[in-house]
Amino acid sequence: MKSLQIAATGxxxxxxxxxxxxxxxxxxxxxxxxxxxxxxxxxxxxxYLTPGTITSQVGxxxxxxxxxxxxxxxxxxxxxxxxxxxxxxxSELDIAIDGTGFLEITLPSGESAYxxxxxxxxxxxxxxxxxxxxxxxxxxxxxEDARSISISGDGExxxxxxxxxxxxxxxxxxxxxxxxxxxxxxxxxxxxxxTEASGSPNRLVPATEGVGIIRQRYLEDSxxxxxxxxxxxxxxxxxxxxxxxxxxxxxxxxAATTRVR
Amino acid sequence: MSNAIYAALAxxxxxxNEMQVVANNIANSSTTGYKTDRAIxxxxxxxxxxxxxxxxxGGLAGHSFDMEQGGLRFTNGQFDLAIxxxxxxxxxxxxxxxxxxxxxxxxSQDGQLIDGTGNAVLxxxxxxxxxxEDARKISIAGxxxxxxxGELVGQVGVVVPNGELSRDSNTLFDATEGFQAAEEPRVLxxxxxxxxVTPVLEIARMIEVQRAYEAGQSLLEREDERINxxxxxxxxx
Numbered sequence: 001m002k003s004l005q006i007a008a009t010g011x012x013x014x015x016x017x018x019x020x021x022x023x024x025x026x027x028x029x030x031x032x033x034x035x036x037x038x039x040x041x042x043x044x045x046x047x048y049l050t051p052g053t054i055t056s057q058v059g060x061x062x063x064x065x066x067x068x069x070x071x072x073x074x075x076x077x078x079x080x081x082x083x084x085x086x087x088x089x090x091s092e093l094d095i096a097i098d099g100t101g102f103l104e105i106t107l108p109s110g111e112s113a114y115x116x117x118x119x120x121x122x123x124x125x126x127x128x129x130x131x132x133x134x135x136x137x138x139x140x141x142x143x144e145d146a147r148s149i150s151i152s153g154d155g156e157x158x159x160x161x162x163x164x165x166x167x168x169x170x171x172x173x174x175x176x177x178x179x180x181x182x183x184x185x186x187x188x189x190x191x192x193x194x195t196e197a198s199g200s201p202n203r204l205v206p207a208t209e210g211v212g213i214i215r216q217r218y219l220e221d222s223x224x225x226x227x228x229x230x231x232x233x234x235x236x237x238x239x240x241x242x243x244x245x246x247x248x249x250x251x252x253x254x255a256a257t258t259r260v261r
Numbered sequence: 262m263s264n265a266i267y268a269a270l271a272x273x274x275x276x277x278n279e280m281q282v283v284a285n286n287i288a289n290s291s292t293t294g295y296k297t298d299r300a301i302x303x304x305x306x307x308x309x310x311x312x313x314x315x316x317x318x319g320g321l322a323g324h325s326f327d328m329e330q331g332g333l334r335f336t337n338g339q340f341d342l343a344i345x346x347x348x349x350x351x352x353x354x355x356x357x358x359x360x361x362x363x364x365x366x367x368x369s370q371d372g373q374l375i376d377g378t379g380n381a382v383l384x385x386x387x388x389x390x391x392x393x394e395d396a397r398k399i400s401i402a403g404x405x406x407x408x409x410x411g412e413l414v415g416q417v418g419v420v421v422p423n424g425e426l427s428r429d430s431n432t433l434f435d436a437t438e439g440f441q442a443a444e445e446p447r448v449l450x451x452x453x454x455x456x457x458v459t460p461v462l463e464i465a466r467m468i469e470v471q472r473a474y475e476a477g478q479s480l481l482e483r484e485d486e487r488i489n490x491x492x493x494x495x496x497x498x
Contacts, residue, residue: 001277003284010288017291037336039365039377040292042285044430048321066321067428068278069285072292075431076377078367082337179394180368199370202394210397239291242460246284249471253280256478 002070003250009071010243013040016074017236024224025233032096032116032190033222034079035229041075078182084223086215092149093120093128096220099212101175102192104137104201105130112137113191114176114184114201116220128157128173132189140171151216155206175211176201264309264316265484269477271318275302276474278321283467286458293334294363294432295456297327297463326426331362331457333449339399340366340374343452348419348443349434351383352376358387359433360422360440362454368392374407374417378431385418385442401450419446 020038027033048066086096095118097103102114119131126141142149146159150167155174158167178184183197194201204211282300289295303322306315333343342364344350349360359380366382369375374382374390381389392399396409405417424438 001280003277003280006281006284006288010284010290013288013291039363040289041363041377041431042289042292042295042428045428049323050427065323065427066278067324068281069289069298069428071285072288076365078365078377080336080338179370179372182367183370197370209395235291238460242287242290242464245464246287246467249467250280250284253277253471253474256475259478259482 001250001254002068004247004254006069006071007243007246007250009043009073010246011240013038013072013074014236014240014243016077017239018233020077021229021233021236024229025226028222028224028226028229030190030222031119032084032220033224034081034084034116035222035224036077036079038074039076039078040072043070043073045069079184079186080223081181082223084221086218087221088217089219090217092151092217093122094118094217094219095120095151095173096215096218097175097206097212098215099175099206099210100181101177101204101206101211102201103130103173104176104203105134105191106137107134111193112201113187113193114178115191117190118214118219136173138171138173140173142170146170151214153207153213153215155214173206173214174203175206175214176203177209177211178202263484263488266481267307267316268318269480269484271307271320273474273477273481275300275319275321276470276477280467280470280474282324283463283470286463287460287467290456290458290460290463292363292432292456293365293453294331294361295458296331296362297329297456297458298428299325299327301325326428327457329457331455333452334455335452337451338365338453339450340368341451341453342366342401342417343449343454344419345447345449346445348421348446349440350376351385351387351418351420351440352433353381353383353387353389354429354433356429357435358383359429360420360426360436361431361433363432364448365453374415383418384416385420387418390415390417401448403447403449405446405448417448419443419448 017038020036024035045067050065105113107113120128123129127135128140129135140157147162148160150158155172157171159170160167179199183195184192185195187193206214279300282298286297301323302319305320307318309316352359365377372391393409399409401407407415420440421443422436422440426434429435
């Protein structure tokens with residue numbers, strides 16, 4: 001009785017969908033989080049009678065044949081590339097990327113990680129670091145006596161001092177772009193790692209080649225649309241129930257079979 | 262054994278297969294671009310021995326696909342495409358060119374337009390589509406033509422099969438008799454075509470199959486009783 005296994009693949013698929021949705025909802029307040037969507041595709045077909053088989057000497061062919069499906073499988077859980085809304089925070093080390101780029105940070109292992117979370121901080125030695133304390137690859141140090149800093153749309157960081165009216169440029173923040181952002185590997189903590197599928201990072205000056213403009217004193221909100229997630233959740237739950245009905249029906253048919261002596 | 266048992270068994274096997282078709286439809290009720298499957302039954306004649314009459318039985322003869330348009334889910338994805346009306350996307354798979362209605366595409370690391378499993382999306386002429394790396398804004402028009410920052414860079418092919426289709430996994434169809442470019446393709450950017458499975462119809466069909474199966478089973482039981490009675494009556498003589 002294959003229907004039982006087929007319905008089980010259906011239930012597993014809907015279960016995965018609920019897992020993806022619950023992770024989205026859990027991250028509805030995570031800065032710059034990009035929602036994921038589970039996509040499915042049908043499993044292989046059992047070929048009982050291949051369409052196009054010749055059935056007579058005059059060349060009559062089977063039009064549709066007999067192909068029985070064997071269920072469903074998850075095909076991808078892809079990241080939606082949507083710009084989250086920008087929220088003003090007033091903090092001078094908060095930056096949001098208005099575009100497709102990522103900030104590049106260096107992990108303690110020397111490896112690069114990429115993030116859109118622009119909640120930056122100053123480390124004890126004045127370096128600009130990510131929320132988790134990893135330095136920006138561009139390595140910018142804010143002088144101790146700087147009164148304030150400003151970050152322009154194209155990434156230039158300017159420090160202002162008490163004694164002078166004109167600011168002093170202390171570095172540039174660059175942005176990184178990937179050919180296929182959906183191919184990035186999420187490593188948690190709002191960070192991504194490059195993969196074979198994403199292509200190699202392309203470092204650019206902000207505001208050029210579509211990489212995006214830097215907006216100081218803003219943070220990018222999570223891209224999760226709660227209303228959409230909830231309606232998807234209900235859909236997934238109903239899908240799960242439908243598949244469980246198939247299991248019940250298939251089981252009753254099996255019961256009828258075993259009743260026969 | 263009795264002919265009634267043979268005929269009923271053929272029917273039971275057919276119902277089991279149909280149950281599998283229904284189960285597969287329901288399992289794929291969330292599969293992008295999935296088309297509902299309908300089983301077709303036909304009578305066939307089976308020989309019962311040399312010089313004896315043939316027995317008519319029913320069996321699974323084929324399938325028809327319900328090609329009705331599935332609902333559209335708006336995703337805003339730059340490379341999420343849905344076809345409105347007839348036609349299929351053309352994909353280059355390791356098994357050869359295949360047709361699909363699932364337009365969940367992305368760009369490969371070398372700039373090619375590919376589907377979720379890495380198959381290249383083709384133009385209706387069979388060529389690949391490359392998106393320039395530095396493109397800022399990609400827009401895809403109703404006829405499938407792709408423009409990057411206002412410059413035409415290719416056209417997503419929409420094709421119509423010449424004959425019947427055969428199913429492959431991954432919501433792919435194989436057009437065994439070839440295909441041709443659709444005359445008036447209508448592609449929609451930022452949307453995906455949902456599965457066209459109607460759960461209510463499938464559940465109704467499932468109940469029907471289940472009840473017919475149980476009826477067949479009780480026929481078998483009664484036929485068994487009849488033969489038993491016949492044998493015990495014979496013993497009395």
